[in-house]
Amino acid sequence: MQLTQDQAAGRIMVALDYPDAAAAEKLLRELAGIPCYMKVGMQLFYAAGPAFVAGLKERGYHVFLDLKMHDIPNTVKGGANSITKLGVDMFNVHAAGGASMMQAALEGVDAALSGGSGVVRPTVIAVTQLTSTSQAVLNDEIGIGGSIADAVIRYAKLAKLAGLDGVVASPQEVTAVKEACGSRFKTITPGIRPAGAEVGDQSRIMTPRQAIEQGTDFMVIGRPITAAANPRAALESIIEELVV
Numbered sequence: 001m002q003l004t005q006d007q008a009a010g011r012i013m014v015a016l017d018y019p020d021a022a023a024a025e026k027l028l029r030e031l032a033g034i035p036c037y038m039k040v041g042m043q044l045f046y047a048a049g050p051a052f053v054a055g056l057k058e059r060g061y062h063v064f065l066d067l068k069m070h071d072i073p074n075t076v077k078g079g080a081n082s083i084t085k086l087g088v089d090m091f092n093v094h095a096a097g098g099a100s101m102m103q104a105a106l107e108g109v110d111a112a113l114s115g116g117s118g119v120v121r122p123t124v125i126a127v128t129q130l131t132s133t134s135q136a137v138l139n140d141e142i143g144i145g146g147s148i149a150d151a152v153i154r155y156a157k158l159a160k161l162a163g164l165d166g167v168v169a170s171p172q173e174v175t176a177v178k179e180a181c182g183s184r185f186k187t188i189t190p191g192i193r194p195a196g197a198e199v200g201d202q203s204r205i206m207t208p209r210q211a212i213e214q215g216t217d218f219m220v221i222g223r224p225i226t227a228a229a230n231p232r233a234a235l236e237s238i239i240e241e242l243v244v
């Protein structure tokens with residue numbers, strides 16, 4: 001697959017895992033002009049909230065709001081309704097909440113759109129098995145039998161049945177998810193580590209190049225960029241890895 005630099009940048013979701021808006025703004029200044037997707041997770045959202053998300057949208061970024069909702073259907077419906085009104089491009093729920101919970105998220109989206117707020121329909125995806133979860137943790141700690149891939153595929157099929165647009169999984173499961181749910185069902189893959197990068201708490205990893213070759217739609221990358229001495233150089237080198 002041959003990507004231009006801008007296409008490659010657009011497939012990268014930078015995880016803005018920072019304690020406050022000032023720290024995240026510093027990174028945004030360093031990455032200015034590179035058309036990446038930006039991911040706001042719970043650390044930054046709980047600190048900087050909707051105003052920070054609005055600021056990203058005003059600057060033209062695509063925004064993935066990663067709050068991983070997992071609650072009773074009625075509560076998730078309300079959460080999805082509020083998130084949709086923020087105008088984000090993508091948000092997620094946990095597939096482990098079940099089909100009715102995922103459908104409730106879509107109902108919350110529909111209700112927000114029918115209110116005439118003028119926002120676009122966000123892509124709604126489900127987290128399958130966290131990329132920090134290893135085979136041993138799944139079987140021995142969480143107590144779910146079978147392989148990680150089996151568990152991911154079960155969740156992916158459930159998400160598709162519920163009407164969602166795709167899943168979060170590791171790049172190692174992209175091929176199996178696409179086979180089970182179709183090529184248009186989106187895969188969003190954290191667990192990305194350039195060769196030699198610190199693995200940290202991730203378990204199921206691949207390099208950016210390997211992930212794109214698996215056919216991932218978007219790759220979520222945090223610390224390999226944000227913890228680098230020169231984040232812009234780190235991101236540019238990942239983009240180069242994707243275009244060759």
Ligand SMILES: O=C(O)c1cc(=O)[nH]c(=O)n1[C@@H]1O[C@H](COP(=O)(O)O)[C@@H](O)[C@H]1O
Nearest residue numbers: 015041066129130131168190220221222223
């Ligand atoms: O939903 C996510 O984005 C997510 C799901 C998952 O299974 N694993 C995972 O790492 N993430 C997020 O992806 C990002 C990965 O960050 P790094 O490990 O620093 O590259 C973090 O913001 C995580 O919250």
